[in-house]
Amino acid sequence: MIDTNPNQALLSIQGLEIDYRSREGHGHVSAVNGLDLELRQGEIGCLLGSSGCGKSTVLRAICGFEPVKAGNILLRNTVVSSPSTHLAPNQRRIGMVFQDFALFPHLTVLENIIFGLHHLPNEKRAPVAREWLKRVFLSNKEKAYPHELSGGQQQRVALARAMAPEPDLILLDEPFSSLDVDLRERLATEMREILKSNAITALLVTHDQFEAFAIADKVGVMADGKVLQWDAPYELYHKPVNRYIADFIGRGVFVKGIVQPGRKVHIELGELALEEDQIYEVGQEIDILLRADDIVHDDHSPMQAEVVRKTFRGADFLYTLKLRSDVEIFAFVPSHHDHAIGEKIGIHLVADHVVTFSD
Numbered sequence: 116m117i118d119t120n121p122n123q124a125l126l127s128i129q130g131l132e133i134d135y136r137s138r139e140g141h142g143h144v145s146a147v148n149g150l151d152l153e154l155r156q157g158e159i160g161c162l163l164g165s166s167g168c169g170k171s172t173v174l175r176a177i178c179g180f181e182p183v184k185a186g187n188i189l190l191r192n193t194v195v196s197s198p199s200t201h202l203a204p205n206q207r208r209i210g211m212v213f214q215d216f217a218l219f220p221h222l223t224v225l226e227n228i229i230f231g232l233h234h235l236p237n238e239k240r241a242p243v244a245r246e247w248l249k250r251v252f253l254s255n256k257e258k259a260y261p262h263e264l265s266g267g268q269q270q271r272v273a274l275a276r277a278m279a280p281e282p283d284l285i286l287l288d289e290p291f292s293s294l295d296v297d298l299r300e301r302l303a304t305e306m307r308e309i310l311k312s313n314a315i316t317a318l319l320v321t322h323d324q325f326e327a328f329a330i331a332d333k334v335g336v337m338a339d340g341k342v343l344q345w346d347a348p349y350e351l352y353h354k355p356v357n358r359y360i361a362d363f364i365g366r367g368v369f370v371k372g373i374v375q376p377g378r379k380v381h382i383e384l385g386e387l388a389l390e391e392d393q394i395y396e397v398g399q400e401i402d403i404l405l406r407a408d409d410i411v412h413d414d415h416s417p418m419q420a421e422v423v424r425k426t427f428r429g430a431d432f433l434y435t436l437k438l439r440s441d442v443e444i445f446a447f448v449p450s451h452h453d454h455a456i457g458e459k460i461g462i463h464l465v466a467d468h469v470v471t472f473s474d
């Protein structure tokens with residue numbers, strides 16, 4: 116029976132280490148190196164990181180395709196992988212959606228979904244498959260073949276096929292990477308709605324921050340086989356635990372600040388209030404993270420900065436602005452404010468939450 120307690124960890128990974136035999140044939144490479152994470156029933160998690168950081172290896176280990184060197188993987192509080200335990204992949208109640216969707220080209224959409232339902236009596240398979248097609252809004256495509264569908268529709272079939280056997284957990288490996296860039300964010304939002312409305316617990320991996328933020332409740336930023344921070348997207352953006360994450364998430368630069376009396380910090384653009392937990396000595400030099408959305412263009416501001424680069428993004432420009440000290444910062448500016456390179460524009464600071472680092 117499915118336990119719907121939202122506080123129960125459905126997936127829990129502790130101290131996971133995975134090595135591969137080196138491709139050159141001697142020694143080992145460490146792909147996962149002390150990874151922890153916890154996903155609750157109904158949550159959507161995402162591992163975000165650049166190529167080679169170990170994301171796909173973690174998914175394969177959760178499925179049971181990689182043996183683990185150290186640590187544990189638990190599903191519903193039961194160890195399924197450890198150095199001494201290995202539950203076979205087909206016993207884990209996990210559904211998988213691959214990068215290329217891996218649909219059977221010679222089977223119709225309906226037959227693709229029926230394929231995963233062999234545990235059901237024959238007469239129940241087609242009605243159940245039709246029900247899942249309805250849930251991904253593709254009832255009108257049941258007789259189509261995969262090549263007759265758009266990339267986004269194929270992805271929804273792959274999702275329905277993974278969800279139909281009602282696994283405990285769905286894993287998605289770069290589910291948007293073969294789709295048009297313009298579509299990805301919309302499809303990520305759509306996929307989130309489908310997963311949430313069916314109360315599915317899912318873990319995906321991607322290297323695209325916007326996808327991760329559009330779909331996930333919790334995002335884990337990975338580097339060198341570890342999760343550096345496992346948090347809600349808002350927390351990752353506004354409270355990165357280290358410089359690597361601050362740099363990786365969002366467009367930002369570090370500027371120098373000097374701590375002032377009264378829990379303030381002075382930077383070239385003005386004064387900012389420090390948070391309660393940011394404890395520094397007066398006079399100490401610290402780094403402040405400034406993001407593009409912390410800077411507002413204001414024609415009437417006496418604070419001027421020179422436009423050195425600009426990228427048109429539709430609704431806004433991303434300007435790179437040079438301050439008097441030669442430090443360059445970013446700013447999003449509505450696209451009707453079309454200033455030329457070399458022009459000086461007025462700006463002011465609106466950072467309401469300051470991210471600081473002292474080492």
Ligand SMILES: Nc1ncnc2c1ncn2[C@@H]1O[C@H](COP(=O)(O)OP(=O)(O)OP(=O)(O)O)[C@@H](O)[C@H]1O
Binds near residue numbers: 172
């Ligand atoms: N079968 C293998 N044999 C040897 N090394 C491997 C093997 N598979 C992966 N690796 C290495 O392990 C590390 C992690 O690989 P993994 O595929 O998990 O990373 P990833 O974050 O998913 O990357 P990508 O986004 O490029 O798929 C990399 O250094 C990779 O070269």
